[in-house]
Amino acid sequence: MLNVSEIGIKFLGENVEEFKEGFKTLFARRYLPDVRESVEKPSIVIERFRGEEFRIFSATYDHMGVDEYKIESPKPSAYGNEAPIFFLLQAVARASAKVGRVVVTDSVAVYEDGEVVLFVGYPHTGKSTISVLALAKGLNVLSTENTVVEVKDSLRVVGGTEVLVYDPSVKHIYGVNVPHDSSTKSGYLIKDLKGEMRENILKKKPKVSKIVLLHAAFNCSGYSFSQMRGRKIKKTLWYFSTALLKGLDYYEPMPLHVPLNDKIKETLAKFLDVASSLDMIEAFGNHKSIFEALFGPVNEKV
Structure with missing residues (x-):
C-alpha cells in the first residue's frame, strides 16, 4: 500500500x-x-x-x-x-x-527559527527561485509545490512535495549555486530535498507565521510589499486551498468534480478563518530583493 x-x-x-x-x-x-x-x-x-x-x-x-x-x-x-x-x-x-488538512497548491514553505513562511503564487511568479535562494542561505524548504497544512487553532505544515524544479538562470543572475541532482528535458534543474532533517522538522508541525502572495520576476528591480486584509485574504486563499479539490489543476481527459462533505467544508472554512488572522502580504519585484527583505542577505556562491 x-x-x-x-x-x-x-x-x-x-x-x-x-x-x-x-x-x-x-x-x-x-x-x-x-x-x-x-x-x-x-x-x-x-x-x-x-x-x-x-x-x-x-x-x-x-x-x-x-x-x-x-x-x-x-x-x-x-x-x-x-x-x-x-x-x-x-x-x-x-x-x-x-x-482536517488542506493541500495548498502552487505553494512553497520556507522554514526559519521554528516557524514557516508560506509563499503562494500562480505559475511562473517566482516560487521555485525563492526556494533556491532559501537553500543558498541555508534554510530548510519543506515544500516545493503542494503544501499540506493541518488546520486547528493555527496553521501547521505537516507535509509537502520534496522535489524542487528550478530555472538555472538563478545561478548567474543572483550569483548562487545550489547543487542539483538531474535536469528536465527542457533544461530545468532538479533537486531532491528528501532527507532526515526535513522529516524531523515536519514531525514538529511548525506553525505558519506569515503568508506571502508572490509576484516576482528576474527583470524587476527592487521590491514592494502590500498588506492584505479581510476578504481579500479569503478570496485569494480560496483558490489555492480548493484548486485541487475542484479540479482546477487540469489533467486529461477531464478532472473529477468531487463532492464536498460537511467535514471538508468545515476544514476549508476554518482554514480561511485562521489564515485571515495571520500576517499576509503581497510581494512585488525582484526575487532576491523580496527574499532578502524577509530573511536577510543570501550567501552567494554556495
Whole structure:
C-alpha cells in the first residue's frame, strides 16, 4: 500500500506493484507530497484496469469512510501518462480535507527559527527561485509545490512535495549555486530535498507565521510589499486551498468534480478563518530583493 502525506492508498487489480511504482518516481514526487510505503488502513481504494488511455469510470465517496475509484490506465509516467498522478493528487486532497488538512497548491514553505513562511503564487511568479535562494542561505524548504497544512487553532505544515524544479538562470543572475541532482528535458534543474532533517522538522508541525502572495520576476528591480486584509485574504486563499479539490489543476481527459462533505467544508472554512488572522502580504519585484527583505542577505556562491 502507498502513503501520500499520511493518506493510505490501496491499489487493486493486475500488476499492482508495477502500477504503484509509477507514483514513486522523481516526476511524480514533484506533485505528490511525501510518497512512502504504508501498512496503514487505507483512506482511498483504487481498482485499476489496464487500458491504453487514462479514464475514471467509477467514483464512490465516503463508503465506510473510504473513497473508492475504478480507473483504466497504463502505468504512470512522465511525458507519457501523467494523468494518474494528478488524479491521485486530487483524491489525496479530498481525503486530507476529511481529516482536517488542506493541500495548498502552487505553494512553497520556507522554514526559519521554528516557524514557516508560506509563499503562494500562480505559475511562473517566482516560487521555485525563492526556494533556491532559501537553500543558498541555508534554510530548510519543506515544500516545493503542494503544501499540506493541518488546520486547528493555527496553521501547521505537516507535509509537502520534496522535489524542487528550478530555472538555472538563478545561478548567474543572483550569483548562487545550489547543487542539483538531474535536469528536465527542457533544461530545468532538479533537486531532491528528501532527507532526515526535513522529516524531523515536519514531525514538529511548525506553525505558519506569515503568508506571502508572490509576484516576482528576474527583470524587476527592487521590491514592494502590500498588506492584505479581510476578504481579500479569503478570496485569494480560496483558490489555492480548493484548486485541487475542484479540479482546477487540469489533467486529461477531464478532472473529477468531487463532492464536498460537511467535514471538508468545515476544514476549508476554518482554514480561511485562521489564515485571515495571520500576517499576509503581497510581494512585488525582484526575487532576491523580496527574499532578502524577509530573511536577510543570501550567501552567494554556495
